[in-house]
Amino acid sequence: MKQFKDVWRKLPYAWCSLWAVLLFQPSFSQVRQSGDPNLRDTTATFQNDTTLWKNTLSEVTITAFEQQKKLSDQPAPIAYISGTALGRYDDTRPLSALNAVPGVRMEERSPLSYRLNIRGSSLRAPFGVRNVKVYYNGIPLTDPGGNTYLNQLSFDDFGSMEVIKGPASSLYGAGTGGAVLIHSPLFSSGQARNHAYLSWESGSFGLQKISAGTQWGSDERASAVRYTHLESDGYRDHTAMRSDVASFDTKLIHDDKQELDAFFHYTDLFYETPGALTLSQYQQNPKAARQASGIFPSSQDAKAAVYQKAFFMGIRHTYQITSDFENNTVVYGSYTDFINPTVRNYEYRKEPHFGGRTVFQYHLSGEQIQSRFWFGGEVQQGYFSVKDMQNDLGHPDTLQTDDRVNDFVALVFAQADFSLPHGWDFTAGLSMNHERLQFTRLYPAPVKVFTKKYHNVLSPRVTLSKKVTPNILVYANVSKGFSPPSVSEILPSTTVLNTALQAEQGINYEIGSRGDLSKHRLTYDFSAFIFNLTQSISIRRDSSGADYFVNAGGALQKGVELALHYGIYHSTHGFFSDVRSWASGGYLDFRYRDFLSEDKDYSGKKIPGTAPFTLAAGLDVNTRIRLDGHVTWQRTSEIALNDANTAYGSPYNLLGVKFSWYTPLGRKLRFTLSAGGDNLLDETYSLGNDINAVGDRFYNVAPGRNFYAEGRLAFYF
Numbered sequence: 001m002k003q004f005k006d007v008w009r010k011l012p013y014a015w016c017s018l019w020a021v022l023l024f025q026p027s028f029s030q031v032r033q034s035g036d037p038n039l040r041d042t043t044a045t046f047q048n049d050t051t052l053w054k055n056t057l058s059e060v061t062i063t064a065f066e067q068q069k070k071l072s073d074q075p076a077p078i079a080y081i082s083g084t085a086l087g088r089y090d091d092t093r094p095l096s097a098l099n100a101v102p103g104v105r106m107e108e109r110s111p112l113s114y115r116l117n118i119r120g121s122s123l124r125a126p127f128g129v130r131n132v133k134v135y136y137n138g139i140p141l142t143d144p145g146g147n148t149y150l151n152q153l154s155f156d157d158f159g160s161m162e163v164i165k166g167p168a169s170s171l172y173g174a175g176t177g178g179a180v181l182i183h184s185p186l187f188s189s190g191q192a193r194n195h196a197y198l199s200w201e202s203g204s205f206g207l208q209k210i211s212a213g214t215q216w217g218s219d220e221r222a223s224a225v226r227y228t229h230l231e232s233d234g235y236r237d238h239t240a241m242r243s244d245v246a247s248f249d250t251k252l253i254h255d256d257k258q259e260l261d262a263f264f265h266y267t268d269l270f271y272e273t274p275g276a277l278t279l280s281q282y283q284q285n286p287k288a289a290r291q292a293s294g295i296f297p298s299s300q301d302a303k304a305a306v307y308q309k310a311f312f313m314g315i316r317h318t319y320q321i322t323s324d325f326e327n328n329t330v331v332y333g334s335y336t337d338f339i340n341p342t343v344r345n346y347e348y349r350k351e352p353h354f355g356g357r358t359v360f361q362y363h364l365s366g367e368q369i370q371s372r373f374w375f376g377g378e379v380q381q382g383y384f385s386v387k388d389m390q391n392d393l394g395h396p397d398t399l400q401t402d403d404r405v406n407d408f409v410a411l412v413f414a415q416a417d418f419s420l421p422h423g424w425d426f427t428a429g430l431s432m433n434h435e436r437l438q439f440t441r442l443y444p445a446p447v448k449v450f451t452k453k454y455h456n457v458l459s460p461r462v463t464l465s466k467k468v469t470p471n472i473l474v475y476a477n478v479s480k481g482f483s484p485p486s487v488s489e490i491l492p493s494t495t496v497l498n499t500a501l502q503a504e505q506g507i508n509y510e511i512g513s514r515g516d517l518s519k520h521r522l523t524y525d526f527s528a529f530i531f532n533l534t535q536s537i538s539i540r541r542d543s544s545g546a547d548y549f550v551n552a553g554g555a556l557q558k559g560v561e562l563a564l565h566y567g568i569y570h571s572t573h574g575f576f577s578d579v580r581s582w583a584s585g586g587y588l589d590f591r592y593r594d595f596l597s598e599d600k601d602y603s604g605k606k607i608p609g610t611a612p613f614t615l616a617a618g619l620d621v622n623t624r625i626r627l628d629g630h631v632t633w634q635r636t637s638e639i640a641l642n643d644a645n646t647a648y649g650s651p652y653n654l655l656g657v658k659f660s661w662y663t664p665l666g667r668k669l670r671f672t673l674s675a676g677g678d679n680l681l682d683e684t685y686s687l688g689n690d691i692n693a694v695g696d697r698f699y700n701v702a703p704g705r706n707f708y709a710e711g712r713l714a715f716y717f
Contacts, residue, residue, distance in 0.1 A: 063181060064162050065171055065429070066328075066359055066374050067417060075425060075465030075475035077165040077512060077527045079104070079563070083188060086158055088618060088630040088658060090678060090708050091201065092209055092230060094158050096656065099634060100616040102561035102586035103165050109688035109700045111232055111241040112151045112271040113306070118165055118178040119531070120557055120590045120610045131177040131483050131504075133168065137184055137249070137263055139314035139332045143353050144380035144409040145437075146174070146486030149336060152267040152310045154228035154245035156211055159188030165561075166508045166529060167481025169459030170429035173378060173411045176481030176506050176533065186215060186224040186249040187261070195716045203708030206233030216717075223250040234272065235703040238289040238300045241271035259318040267310045275299040275343065276690040276697040279647070286684055286701035293695070296343045303394025307339040324363040331356040345400060346391040353407075355380035370419040374429075377412040386491060402443035405487055408436045423467030433457040435484050439497060450499055452490065457482045457503075472515030479508045485537060489549045502551050506533035521567045531557040536592075536607075538643065540692050552643070554593035555607055561586040578622040585615040597643070606640040608691045613637035626663060630676075632656045641689050641698040649698070652685035654678070668716050675709040 062071050064078050071080050079101040081094075089096040098106040098116070105117040116129040129148035134141040136157075142148040160183045164172075168179040196214035201207070213226035224247075231242040246266045253260040275290025290299040314332035321327060331354075338349040359376035384405035390397035415429035437452040459482050465475035484503040491497055512527035538552035563584040570578050590607040606612075618632040633656075639649040658676030665671055679702070687702035 079163040081161040107688035133179040144382040159185035167479040170461035199712035201710035204706035238274040243269040282699040309337040329358040346396040348387040353382035375414040404440040406438040427463040474513040525563040553595035557590040559588040583617040608640040655680040672712040
């Protein structure tokens with residue numbers, strides 16, 4: 001195995017050589033759409049495999065920044081993750097598909113404990129998703145407190161994703177990390193016709209997944225119901241988990257004038273939290289849970305875990321007021337019940353919130369200039385309740401604090417886009433952000449009230465692009481991001497209100513290009529950026545592992561990102577119908593510009609939590625015998641784990657494979673069998689490090705070599 005690892009680590013050089021050879025091969029005819037669109041589904045959501053690498057760039061319409069442009073015409077660092085890309089991996093989580101996007105890193109401290117990092121945004125996130133705005137079918141999944149429970153979605157809820165990298169405040173409110181737009185299967189392109197399905201998956205570490213669902217209707221009116229049960233014994237001590245997710249999407253009205261959609265979603269999940277290890281513990285037994293230390297019990301004795309129930313519903317209405325004027329409005333309501341016993345305390349959180357978003361669009365046609373204008377706003381209101389009690393070996397004990405949080409967030413925005421002669425395009429957007437957080441501490445007495453306000457913060461974005469050729473676009477943009485501290489940062493797990501924490505602000509300068517270099521055979525997406533951040537927020541941890549936050553002064557973040565897709569082979573008669581290759585990678589140099597903490601000077605140090613180098617690559621193969629295969633590989637360099645840069649997470653390589661075979665069972669039935677494996681090199685690595693941990697408890701081991709198999713029965717009607 002050691003020799004195999006040594007050979008595999010040389011793959012980047014072999015991969016580059018292979019690409020060099022392939023680029024000089026003769027071009028071939030346009031890649032066809034593979035498979036019967038009524039039979040072919042490679043993802044848990046029964047999406048068709050009709051969106052190949054060619055379509056991803058030149059045909060897919062992107063909704064980001066409300067422009068409804070093809071990805072090939074988008075003058076912004078936007079990554080599109082199709083159902084086909086999601087289907088390359090195990091059908092239990094979107095983690096691997098997101099990690100194949102340059103500049104994006106999704107982590108998992110324990111099963112279902114996700115953290116999403118877009119260009120360094122996870123420096124602030126001990127768990128969950130912060131500093132990134134997430135929308136689901138246009139509904140804000142991010143609550144007004146700035147936190148996103150991405151784990152409330154099952155894998156089957158992901159039809160496709162659009163990832164906006166860098167500040168998106170001009171249209172999506174506060175945040176310097178970017179935005180993620182998630183579309184459910186019913187509202188993603190390339191969906192199968194009416195069908196019902198039932199699947200069962202089993203894998204390593206006691207993994208069991210049962211999924212069932214149905215989709216019915218027409219283009220005018222359609223509905224979909226999905227249910228997923230997922231459970232696992234865990235790959236570490238004290239990492240068992242269970243999740244039940246049910247959802248219902250429906251198109252109530254869809255005609256030439258208007259569309260009315262509704263969404264309902266319920267989640268009930270539980271997962272154990274093992275806690276991080278020191279380097280010596282990690283090396284001795286990486287699967288162990290955190291042991292007792294001082295006055296604090298072990299994670300197992302404390303029964304550290306998360307119990308989470310969440311429900312949200314939303315209505316989206318699009319109305320074509322005139323041929324040139326339309327409106328899109330979303331209203332939603334959400335409720336989360338969150339219980340979290342830890343080694344330090346026992347926390348109860350109830351987080352009801354509601355809100356809405358409306359966007360007006362006006363199109364003005366001229367002889368040489370096409371103009372489009374957008375204006376609108378978004379508002380969210382939350383009424384949170386947070387109680388912290390002592391944890392008596394897994395049971396709530398004496399009340400420590402009792403807080404009420406009233407959080408109100410609002411923004412208004414406007415954007416204009418001008419399509420000019422000779423392939424030029426100019427876009428300018430601006431938002432005005434307002435936030436008011438009021439904390440009322442009811443216990444201990446006396447009652448204390450603390451209010452934090454951010455008034456009329458402007459976040460502009462300007463983009464200039466040009467079509468150099470019909471197939472190549474170049475662009476440059478400047479954008480400003482604004483990101484106030486979230487509720488969980490002002491009121492962290494230490495239960496001490498941080499009244500001094502200030503908002504992050506920064507300006508991003510970016511150039512990029514995307515295009516087609518070889519008649520739909522080779523496509524690329526390139527970007528380079530410099531992000532100048534002030535008052536960056538950094539996480540700290542005390543001896544119990546509880547997190548708190550400080551302003552870490554200025555930071556300078558520089559990076560280069562590149563994604564490539566290449567069609568290697570296509571035949572209408574051979575055994576292999578399509579063979580496609582892809583690769584993506586990035587170099588990120590993130591450093592503190594000026595950061596003094598007590599008597600320590602961290603200026604010039606690497607910002608922890610972000611890998612300087614990442615590389616991902618893969619091979620997708622379709623055959624005539626209904627057998628498809630995917631080989632994927634990801635390389636991540638060492639990661640600084642503290643501000644002093646005295647501790648690092650080791651680099652690692654991840655190799656995965658997945659094969660799927662399907663067969664018709666009559667005219668309306670089809671059976672699909674899938675099997676695969678992840679981390680086939682059996683690397684020991686940490687995915688979701690605890691940054692700046694006291695006692696050097698940085699490491700949360702990820703799964704070792706693991707396998708899975710899935711059977712799926714579909715009925716089309």
